[in-house]
Amino acid sequence: MSAATNSFWRLWRWPLVLGLLSASGLLSALVSDGWGDWWAWLSLGLPVAVMAWFAWVPRAQAGR
Amino acid sequence: MNSRKVKAWTWIHKWSSLVCTIFMLLLCLTGLPLIFHHEIGHLLGTEVEVPELSKDMPRANLDKVMQVAQALHPDKVPMFASHEIDDDRFWYVTFGDTPTSEVGNKTVAVDARTAAVLAEPRFDEGFMYIMLKLHVDLFAGLAGKLFLGLMGLLLLVAIVSGVVLYAPFMRKLDFGAVRQNRPRAKWLDLHNLLGIVTLVWAFTVGATGMINTWADLVIKYWQYDQLSALLAPYQGQKPPERLASVQQAASSATALAPDMRMAFIAFPGTTFSSPHHYTVFLRGNEPFNSRLLKPVLVDAGTNALTASPPLPWYLTALLVSQPLHFGDYGGMPMQILWALLDIATIIVLGSGLYLWLKRRNPATATKPAAGTDTPEPRAIPHKAQGGTA
Numbered sequence: 001m002s003a004a005t006n007s008f009w010r011l012w013r014w015p016l017v018l019g020l021l022s023a024s025g026l027l028s029a030l031v032s033d034g035w036g037d038w039w040a041w042l043s044l045g046l047p048v049a050v051m052a053w054f055a056w057v058p059r060a061q062a063g064r
Numbered sequence: 065m066n067s068r069k070v071k072a073w074t075w076i077h078k079w080s081s082l083v084c085t086i087f088m089l090l091l092c093l094t095g096l097p098l099i100f101h102h103e104i105g106h107l108l109g110t111e112v113e114v115p116e117l118s119k120d121m122p123r124a125n126l127d128k129v130m131q132v133a134q135a136l137h138p139d140k141v142p143m144f145a146s147h148e149i150d151d152d153r154f155w156y157v158t159f160g161d162t163p164t165s166e167v168g169n170k171t172v173a174v175d176a177r178t179a180a181v182l183a184e185p186r187f188d189e190g191f192m193y194i195m196l197k198l199h200v201d202l203f204a205g206l207a208g209k210l211f212l213g214l215m216g217l218l219l220l221v222a223i224v225s226g227v228v229l230y231a232p233f234m235r236k237l238d239f240g241a242v243r244q245n246r247p248r249a250k251w252l253d254l255h256n257l258l259g260i261v262t263l264v265w266a267f268t269v270g271a272t273g274m275i276n277t278w279a280d281l282v283i284k285y286w287q288y289d290q291l292s293a294l295l296a297p298y299q300g301q302k303p304p305e306r307l308a309s310v311q312q313a314a315s316s317a318t319a320l321a322p323d324m325r326m327a328f329i330a331f332p333g334t335t336f337s338s339p340h341h342y343t344v345f346l347r348g349n350e351p352f353n354s355r356l357l358k359p360v361l362v363d364a365g366t367n368a369l370t371a372s373p374p375l376p377w378y379l380t381a382l383l384v385s386q387p388l389h390f391g392d393y394g395g396m397p398m399q400i401l402w403a404l405l406d407i408a409t410i411i412v413l414g415s416g417l418y419l420w421l422k423r424r425n426p427a428t429a430t431k432p433a434a435g436t437d438t439p440e441p442r443a444i445p446h447k448a449q450g451g452t453a
Binding site for chain 1: 230231234235239240241242254257258260261262263264265268351352355384387388393394395397398401404405408
């Protein structure tokens with residue numbers, strides 16, 4: 001993997017994962033009332049949890 | 065991306081955000097109680113409380129329902145009879161001075177099984193009404209809706225440009241890093257973190273909200289596009305003097321699609337019907353097609369079935385965009401998530417505003433360099449050197 005692809009993935013890996021999760025949750029609840037709702041709660045809840053974690057759990061030095 | 069491009073995207077992000085931020089804050093704040101409007105309605109006692117009766121209790125005749133409701137408003141004309149999407153135990157019957165009037169309308173909630181009047185809900189007063197009006201049209205009717213739609217479009221531009229700018233701003237930082245040493249860096253990092261994580265949700269809710277602002281126009285276009293052809297045989301005829309049975313109209317509509325249930329009935333002359341027809345809107349029973357509607361036009365003078373034109377794509381788009389905006393399709397957990405994501409969006413908007421204000425007042429910033437034209441002096445030069453993304 002080239003340096004450029006490497007840094008691309010480092011930058012976008014988590015935004016992509018969370019974005020795709022959110023999208024799947026927004027759609028799953030639309031097509032199914034059983035598993036679809038459960039998946040939506042999980043896949044929209046995870047991004048919310050990630051935000052709360054990074055916003056509230058203090059870190060000594062986050063920069064590189 | 066070179067520094068000129070970063071500057072251009074920064075300009076787009078700054079101005080698209082600045083123009084819409086104050087309205088978006090208003091929409092986020094008023095939207096918050098609207099997510100829970102049923103629950104708040106129960107607390108305020110404005111929700112219709114339906115008596116528990118046996119499930120297989122037969123439905124009351126709709127003509128009787130209409131007669132009971134009309135008796136409360138003898139000088140007005142019926143506009144709609146509708147069910148809540150998840151509760152067909154009662155009818156909302158709406159009356160107006162004319163079939164298209166928008167002010168002074170009255171609603172009567174009638175038990176769909178016993179034809180007893182349950183409530184006369186006021187949809188034009190109280191806290192939730194103010195929230196709804198501020199959220200939907202700023203008390204300015206169609207112009208207000210279209211204006212908010214335009215602000216929604218600017219929000220989408222701000223979101224896209226924000227995503228483009230995420231790369232140069234985050235190149236040196238790990239995902240989720242929130243620097244604690246300077247307040248401005250902390251709020252910039254929070255802005256980036258919450259912005260990128262809420263991206264898909266905020267874009268979806270923004271885009272579907274914008275589509276909803278066009279609802280009135282879309283319905284008018286539907287009348288012109290689809291109903292005008294069906295009305296050709298009625299050319300030169302007066303609308304029926306006496307309306308035929310609503311129950312008959314409803315029965316022939318439901319007989320056409322036995323696996324569907326009634327969503328609402330639009331009376332002759334309303335925006336959802338024609339001057340000559342009852343239009344019965346049916347919805348499906350599956351989660352997805354319960355959001356879609358099947359219109360059935362029944363002659364309001366003779367009760368003859370006129371047509372059931374398929375739902376055009378633009379109405380399908382409008383109807384599908386509604387749950388995606390309201391967040392009312394995944395139970396209480398989804399409503400709570402909607403509220404949390406809404407609050408996260410408020411923080412993104414507020415921090416964006418803070419970052420801009422801090423930039424405008426370099427005297428209050430910790431570093432003199434904050435007065436330069438780039439919003440984050442540490443990130444941009446780095447990006448300009450290494451940037452071929």
